[in-house]
Amino acid sequence: MTHVNSTSCKRRKRGGKVFGFKTFCDQGNPIDFNGPFRDNIKKLLDFAHSEITLNGGMKCWSFQLELDHHSPVHFSLFIIEELMETSVSCLCHHCQYIGWGHHLICNERFHFVLPSKETALVMTVSSPNYEDNEGLSNTMSGKQNFVELQGHLLHGVLHSDGFGHLICINGIEKGSDLPGKDLMDFWDRICTGLRARTVSVNDAAKKKNMDLRLIHGVAFGEPWFCRWGYRLLHGSYGVTQLMYQKAIEGLQSMPLFLLMQHFSASDYEILAIFNRYQTMSGHSLSTLGHLFCFLQEIKHRLPLDNHTAPVNNGKTDTETACRWSPKRIDMATKVIVEALKRAEFRWVSRQEVRDAARAYIGDTGLLDFVLKSLGNHIVGNFIVRRTVNPVTKVLEYCLEDISNTFCNQEGFPLSSTATKSRSQFTRNQLTNDMLYLYKYIFTEPRPTGLQSAISMATRIILEAKYLVKDYRGELYPxxxxxxxxxxxxxxxxxxxxxxxxxxxxxxxxxxxxxxxxxxxxxxxxxxxxxxxxxxxxxxxxxxxxxxxxxxxxxxxxxxxxxxxxxxxxxxxxxxxxxxxxxRETNVKGIYESKNDSEVLGCPCGAKEDDDGEKLIKCDICEARQQNQCAPINNTEDVPHIFLCSRCEQDIILFPSLP
CATH class of the missing domain: 3.10.20.90 (Phosphatidylinositol 3-kinase Catalytic Subunit; Chain A, domain 1)
Known part of the structure; x- marks a missing residue:
C-alpha cells in the first residue's frame, strides 16, 4: 500500500483530486455508471491521473484515495490497460483455469492494482510526477511490466467484456494498514459500480501456512470469499459441488469426544486445547465445526497483543539451546509444578512461586528461565496457566488438572468458572492453537480409519478452490x-x-x-x-x-x-x-482456449479443459490427464513416453506377432 505522509506529499505535484477509499466507485463517486462495463471504465478513467507508459506500451492511470478526511495516510490505485495488439500473450490462463476457454479474446484487459510498499516503489521512482528521481527512471528495466510483480495488496483484472478475475489480495500480514475484509469491500465496489459481468477467484489464501478455505469451510460451511457472494464453480481433479458439500458436512459434524479418544493417548496438547476453549465458551462445543466456529468468532474480540506470554505448542522454549542441561530444566519444572500444587490450584504471584521453588533450586537464573517458558504449557497431567492480574498488574500462575476435569454429557471436559475467568488469551495464542490443531488433525498422516476419512474430506475441500461471483443482476439497469x-x-x-x-x-x-x-x-x-x-x-x-x-x-x-x-x-x-x-484469421485462435480437439481423459473424472493443474498427454491417443492422477509427483518423474491406462491395457491384450 502506498503510504503518503506530510513529507512525501510535498514531493508529489499538486492538483490531483483525492477520493474516499470507502466510497470509491459507489454510484455518483466519481460519476454515475449507467452503461455496460466497456463504457463505464472509460468514464472512470476520465477522472484519473495519467501516469507513465509502462514496458510493453501499456497505459497507466492512478487515483489517490484516503481512508478519511482526518487521516494522513493515502492509497494509490493504479489502473493499467493491456492491449491484446501489443500483449506478450493474448491468452488469459485465468480464463482457462476457471473453465472460460470458450470466451472470445477481448481487445483490452484492465488491471486494478493496489501496490504494497515494496511494489509501489517500482512505480513511484519511475513516475514523472515525482521530483528528485533523476537516474531512477530505468528502475522498470528488467521487469516485463508492473502488473507481473508479486506482492501487490490487491490485484484484479477485468476484460473489456466485463468478465474478470481477482488475482491476489493481501491484508495486514503484507504490511497493509487495512485488513483483507476492507480490501475485498473495495474490490467488490469496483466490480459492482463498473457493472462487471462475472468475476472469478482462485481461493489459495493462506495464513501461517494454513489454507483458509479449509479453516473457514469447517467453521462456517463455506469459504471466506462467500461473504461477498462468491460461490464454488468447480474443483480440481473432478471435485464437484456435491462432493464439496458432503466433505464440509462430514468434518463439521465430527464429534469432539471421538477426536479426544483418538488423540488423547498420543498428545495431551490436543486435549488441552479442546479444554481451553470449552472453558472460554458459554455453551458446549460438541463438534469440530463448533470448535472452529468459536475460534473464528473470538479471534476478532481478542487484542493483537498484551502482556500474556504466547501459548507455546509443541516444543517449548526450555527445549531450545541454553546454558542449562535438559535434566536440570526438567528438575526445575517439576519443582515449580509441585509448588503450584501446594497452592491448591489458586492463582499465585510469580514471586510466591519463585520463593517456594528456591527452597529446592538455588540457581535463580534457572528458575527465571523456566518460569518464563511455562506459560500455558502442559506438564504431565497439568496445564500451567499464566496471566497478568488486571488489578495489581502482577504476573500470576495457576495449575489446571486435566486428568480430573469434569466431563459434560457429550464427553467434553469442562472447567471451573473461576479458572475460566482468569484465562486470558491473545490473538497470537489463538493462532498458535489453531495452527497446532490444523497440523495435527488435517495434515499429519495416521494409519487409522478416522484419520483416513478426515484426510479424504480435507483433500476434497482443498481441491475446491475456483469460485465465481455473478454480477449479471447488476449489469443492466x-x-x-x-x-x-x-x-x-x-x-x-x-x-x-x-x-x-x-x-x-x-x-x-x-x-x-x-x-x-x-x-x-x-x-x-x-x-x-x-x-x-x-x-x-x-x-x-x-x-x-x-x-x-x-x-x-x-x-x-x-x-x-x-x-x-x-x-x-x-x-x-x-x-x-x-x-x-x-480469411487469414484463424477462427479457433480467437478464443481463450485452443484445446478443443484434445480430450481430457483423467481417471479422477475431471471434465474441464484445464483447471491449472499440470497435465501429461498420452503418446498414442493424445488424451490428457493430470500428473497427480498418472501418478507423477514431480518433474523428474515424467517419462519420455507416457501411455494412459486404456492404451496400456490395449497393448497388453494385443496379440503378439508370429
Missing part, C-alpha cells in the same frame, strides 16, 4: 418502457465460418455464444442501423472480430429498411448470424 429516449436491446453473435475443407462449420454451435451486449438506438432506427451498431459494439469488444460481418437476425423476419421499434420491444434479446471476412 431495468428497461423503462415509454420513458426511454433511446431503444435498448440485448444482442449477441453466432459465428458461421467454414473450415479448411470448405464445408460449413458453425463455430457458434461448438462454442457458447458471446455474452449479450447492450445496444442503444434512437427510436426511429432501422434494422440496417441496428446491424451496424451491433457490428461496431462487438468489434470494439473482441480482438478476433475486427472483420466481423453480420448477415441476419435469427428468428426475426424483417427487412433492413424496417423500423426496429415497430417489431421489437425494449430489452428484447437478439442473436445475429455473422462471419469473419478476413
Amino acid at each position: 431495468k428497461f423503462a418502457f415509454g420513458s426511454e429516449e433511446r431503444l435498448k436491446l440485448l444482442c449477441t453473435v453466432s459465428l458461421q465460418n467454414k473450415d479448411s475443407s470448405g464445408h460449413g462449420s458453425s463455430e457458434g454451435n461448438k462454442k457458447a455464444l458471446p455474452p449479450y451486449n447492450v445496444v442503444s438506438l434512437p427510436p426511429h432506427a432501422t434494422f440496417k442501423e441496428l446491424k451496424l451498431e451491433v457490428e461496431r459494439s462487438f468489434k470494439e469488444t473482441y480482438w478476433g472480430l475486427k472483420s466481423l460481418a453480420l448477415s441476419s437476425v435469427k428468428d426475426v423476419d424483417a427487412k433492413e429498411s424496417d423500423l426496429v421499434f415497430g417489431l421489437l420491444e425494449a430489452g428484447s434479446s437478439l442473436v445475429f448470424a455473422g462471419s469473419i471476412t478476413d
Whole structure:
C-alpha cells in the first residue's frame, strides 16, 4: 500500500483530486455508471491521473484515495490497460483455469492494482510526477511490466467484456494498514459500480501456512470469499459441488469426544486445547465445526497483543539451546509444578512461586528461565496457566488438572468458572492453537480409519478452490418502457465460418455464444442501423472480430429498411448470424482456449479443459490427464513416453506377432 505522509506529499505535484477509499466507485463517486462495463471504465478513467507508459506500451492511470478526511495516510490505485495488439500473450490462463476457454479474446484487459510498499516503489521512482528521481527512471528495466510483480495488496483484472478475475489480495500480514475484509469491500465496489459481468477467484489464501478455505469451510460451511457472494464453480481433479458439500458436512459434524479418544493417548496438547476453549465458551462445543466456529468468532474480540506470554505448542522454549542441561530444566519444572500444587490450584504471584521453588533450586537464573517458558504449557497431567492480574498488574500462575476435569454429557471436559475467568488469551495464542490443531488433525498422516476419512474430506475441500461471483443482476439497469429516449436491446453473435475443407462449420454451435451486449438506438432506427451498431459494439469488444460481418437476425423476419421499434420491444434479446471476412484469421485462435480437439481423459473424472493443474498427454491417443492422477509427483518423474491406462491395457491384450 502506498503510504503518503506530510513529507512525501510535498514531493508529489499538486492538483490531483483525492477520493474516499470507502466510497470509491459507489454510484455518483466519481460519476454515475449507467452503461455496460466497456463504457463505464472509460468514464472512470476520465477522472484519473495519467501516469507513465509502462514496458510493453501499456497505459497507466492512478487515483489517490484516503481512508478519511482526518487521516494522513493515502492509497494509490493504479489502473493499467493491456492491449491484446501489443500483449506478450493474448491468452488469459485465468480464463482457462476457471473453465472460460470458450470466451472470445477481448481487445483490452484492465488491471486494478493496489501496490504494497515494496511494489509501489517500482512505480513511484519511475513516475514523472515525482521530483528528485533523476537516474531512477530505468528502475522498470528488467521487469516485463508492473502488473507481473508479486506482492501487490490487491490485484484484479477485468476484460473489456466485463468478465474478470481477482488475482491476489493481501491484508495486514503484507504490511497493509487495512485488513483483507476492507480490501475485498473495495474490490467488490469496483466490480459492482463498473457493472462487471462475472468475476472469478482462485481461493489459495493462506495464513501461517494454513489454507483458509479449509479453516473457514469447517467453521462456517463455506469459504471466506462467500461473504461477498462468491460461490464454488468447480474443483480440481473432478471435485464437484456435491462432493464439496458432503466433505464440509462430514468434518463439521465430527464429534469432539471421538477426536479426544483418538488423540488423547498420543498428545495431551490436543486435549488441552479442546479444554481451553470449552472453558472460554458459554455453551458446549460438541463438534469440530463448533470448535472452529468459536475460534473464528473470538479471534476478532481478542487484542493483537498484551502482556500474556504466547501459548507455546509443541516444543517449548526450555527445549531450545541454553546454558542449562535438559535434566536440570526438567528438575526445575517439576519443582515449580509441585509448588503450584501446594497452592491448591489458586492463582499465585510469580514471586510466591519463585520463593517456594528456591527452597529446592538455588540457581535463580534457572528458575527465571523456566518460569518464563511455562506459560500455558502442559506438564504431565497439568496445564500451567499464566496471566497478568488486571488489578495489581502482577504476573500470576495457576495449575489446571486435566486428568480430573469434569466431563459434560457429550464427553467434553469442562472447567471451573473461576479458572475460566482468569484465562486470558491473545490473538497470537489463538493462532498458535489453531495452527497446532490444523497440523495435527488435517495434515499429519495416521494409519487409522478416522484419520483416513478426515484426510479424504480435507483433500476434497482443498481441491475446491475456483469460485465465481455473478454480477449479471447488476449489469443492466431495468428497461423503462415509454420513458426511454433511446431503444435498448440485448444482442449477441453466432459465428458461421467454414473450415479448411470448405464445408460449413458453425463455430457458434461448438462454442457458447458471446455474452449479450447492450445496444442503444434512437427510436426511429432501422434494422440496417441496428446491424451496424451491433457490428461496431462487438468489434470494439473482441480482438478476433475486427472483420466481423453480420448477415441476419435469427428468428426475426424483417427487412433492413424496417423500423426496429415497430417489431421489437425494449430489452428484447437478439442473436445475429455473422462471419469473419478476413480469411487469414484463424477462427479457433480467437478464443481463450485452443484445446478443443484434445480430450481430457483423467481417471479422477475431471471434465474441464484445464483447471491449472499440470497435465501429461498420452503418446498414442493424445488424451490428457493430470500428473497427480498418472501418478507423477514431480518433474523428474515424467517419462519420455507416457501411455494412459486404456492404451496400456490395449497393448497388453494385443496379440503378439508370429
